[in-house]
Amino acid sequence: MLKRNPFPEEHINPGPYRIGKNVEDVNVYRIGHPLAQKVIARCREAELPTKSLIFRYSNSGKRISILDELVGTEGWLVCELLSISAFDSEDHVLLSGLADSGVTLTIEQCRRLFSLAAEEELVCPELPASQSKALKESVEVQKYAVIAELETRNGGFFDAELDKLDRWGEDRRASLKAKLKDLDDELKIIKRQARLAANLPLKLKLERERRNLETNRDEAWKDYEEAARDIEKKKDALIDEVEKKLTQNLSQTKLFSFRWRLV
Numbered sequence: 001m002l003k004r005n006p007f008p009e010e011h012i013n014p015g016p017y018r019i020g021k022n023v024e025d026v027n028v029y030r031i032g033h034p035l036a037q038k039v040i041a042r043c044r045e046a047e048l049p050t051k052s053l054i055f056r057y058s059n060s061g062k063r064i065s066i067l068d069e070l071v072g073t074e075g076w077l078v079c080e081l082l083s084i085s086a087f088d089s090e091d092h093v094l095l096s097g098l099a100d101s102g103v104t105l106t107i108e109q110c111r112r113l114f115s116l117a118a119e120e121e122l123v124c125p126e127l128p129a130s131q132s133k134a135l136k137e138s139v140e141v142q143k144y145a146v147i148a149e150l151e152t153r154n155g156g157f158f159d160a161e162l163d164k165l166d167r168w169g170e171d172r173r174a175s176l177k178a179k180l181k182d183l184d185d186e187l188k189i190i191k192r193q194a195r196l197a198a199n200l201p202l203k204l205k206l207e208r209e210r211r212n213l214e215t216n217r218d219e220a221w222k223d224y225e226e227a228a229r230d231i232e233k234k235k236d237a238l239i240d241e242v243e244k245k246l247t248q249n250l251s252q253t254k255l256f257s258f259r260w261r262l263v
Helices: 034-045 065-070 107-113 129-196 200-245
Strands: 051-055 074-085 089-099 118-120 249-262
Touching (some): 065 107, 089 107, 089 129, 129 200, 129 249
Parallel strands (some): 051 249
Antiparallel strands (some): 051 118, 074 249
């Protein structure tokens, strides 16, 4: 229930909100809603001190099998935001968790911790340098995996666009070739008719038709050659566009870190 709009610069309705489909009697809340976007932006900008948290799993009534092995352990977790601007602008949340035993948490284990209720402890120790280094290395591995996946996806985009241009070019060339063939066939018929014409007026008439057809054929050849040049220009433009977008602007921001204990 939103009692009042906390962001006056945005048009946000107060009242009840609900997440789901076929919602008609209340405001529909989704990731793209102005309220959600403003909350996310505000959270991204917040400077959060390092805290120590106890996550309650054993008595939560939930069954999260990938967390079972972590019950009774503790460690550290960091969260960073990777923003990439290349073909499109993308944000990726990088989570890295490490138990004091040296076991690295999977990304899914890190995520599932956030589905549990947590309590803040009064005292939070400092993050040891060795664990800080391990967490940073894990984040870097994730970052390069994201970049590699992005490059693969962009390579697929380039191949798909180039394939579209090739197919378009083949269709255009085939259409012009068919037109040229039709004109050549008509010229052969006209030439034969002119040779067999019984009188001069008919020969002149057929000769004029032949000249017109040759002019049309010459124009068709120009169209064909122009089409070939146009296709190559479009390919060059695509390559230039992709080359410009290959320059990736990366920014990496630490969102928060905390000491965790799972009980």
